[in-house]
Amino acid sequence: MTTSSRAQAHARGLAGGGIASRRILGIIGLLLAAVSYEAVTRAFFSPLHVPPLSAILPRAAELLTEARFWTATGRTLLVAAVGLLIALVAGVVVGFAVGSVRWLLRVTSSTLDFLRPVPSIVLIPVLVLVLDVAQITVLLVAVSCFWIVLFQVLYGLRDVDQVAVDTARTIRLGRLGRIVHVTWPTVLPYLGTALRLIVSVALALAVTGGLVMGAAGLGELIWSSQESGEFTGMYALVLLTGGVGIALDMAARLAERRLLHWHVATRREVAVR
């Protein structure tokens, strides 16, 4: 989703009805989904294997008061955050290095294209022999997010306005000045997009590390409740994991808006409201 299509979509959403009516319809949709899930589970599944929502929700509320849920969430978030930070720094540094030198980009582009689609989880069996599971999970997060950041930086660098570069040259801005005043502001919106993309990827891989290798956190908690046959608890944990995802997504959007408060797409959104 590009920023322009978002602004367009936003304008259309407003044309289609007020924010209040949209909220009401959304709530109706949620209720409909909840009721049909309840009905389907009660009619077709054994409550032991697929518990109805009326059993999951109280369990989820209970989990919210338990320390082990919050420790697990904290661990998952820590792993995701460390991985994200590594990916952001490495992606920006490598992206700027490769993207601003023409021959370097030419020489490396085939290799980057080859390595990007390699799924990062292939690292699990290799690394499990030499690192501990928490470190591997951090690496999984970092590697997956690194590619997204790197390619967004490269796209951003390709988008730099030549006229702006020439203007900067004319007023004798040095290399550093050009990077600070021309290149960086062009790349920043692309980094905002990257940020929005990588938070959910980071959460997904942090949880996967727990599922596959038993790295402490939400994934491990989900898998162990599955193994111990505590299925209602497992469904409640999955439900809450989605909640963590929503919270992360909102945080990323907020950060993006803060970071890009000067950008046209963001400004227009604020002005409309």
Added chain:
Amino acid sequence: MKTSVVVGLNRGARAAGLALGLPVVLFTGWWVLSADSTNIFLPPLSRIVEAFGQVWLSDVFFRDVLPSLRRLAVGYAAALLVGVGVGYLVGRWSVVRELTGPILAYFRVLPAPVLIPVLLVAVGIGDATKLIVIAAGAVWPILLNTADGVRAVDDVQLDTAAAYRLRSWTRHGLILRAATPQVFAGARQALGISLIVMVVSEMLMSTDGLGFTVIRFQRTFAIPQMWSGVLLLGLLGFGLAKIFELIERRALRWHRGATGREESW
């Protein structure tokens, strides 16, 4: 005439050199540096390549690789069908969009691998579970991108179609066609996700398949074999992405022509 052919050849050779140069250097470097490796975790590349031939070019290919690929293909195809179909409805009708908004927002951020234990309990161990998990993981990017694409179709195009009184089927086709760049963007993202979900689901609950075999090699300390499996998974990811790119380039030829946008460097 002649010179232009020579120049073309030179240009081709240069492009090939640029594309292959670094990979060849890296591969040779790995080969040479690992040649005398005595570290059991980092076997010489020559042994990995040897193991690659022994392991994957045998009946293992039919027993483990083919079932994995079949699951991937079926799950991904199901995700495409459902994603484009539902995405079209969501993008076209604002009521559907507003009703499903919060639910879609939720499933977009729910990590796909957590569906594995859920479906394991609900459906049981088996091929069906893995297919559903792959489809359920891959469907969201396709659905959301299709909805975005359908919603962003140019108003002028829609009005033109209405003014010409095109039949509604033709109009649906037009809208879908105009949304294909976005559909492809979602489908590309979904391809990576489905590969990951396939491997994870096989690591967690399988008796065959690529993910399972690689984990089994690792647990039995068959290190060169394990490395060869990792190599195969990497090649698979790369190969699938390349095939996808070819299809996309063909399908979106009109788009690049219309917008002058070129996706290569």
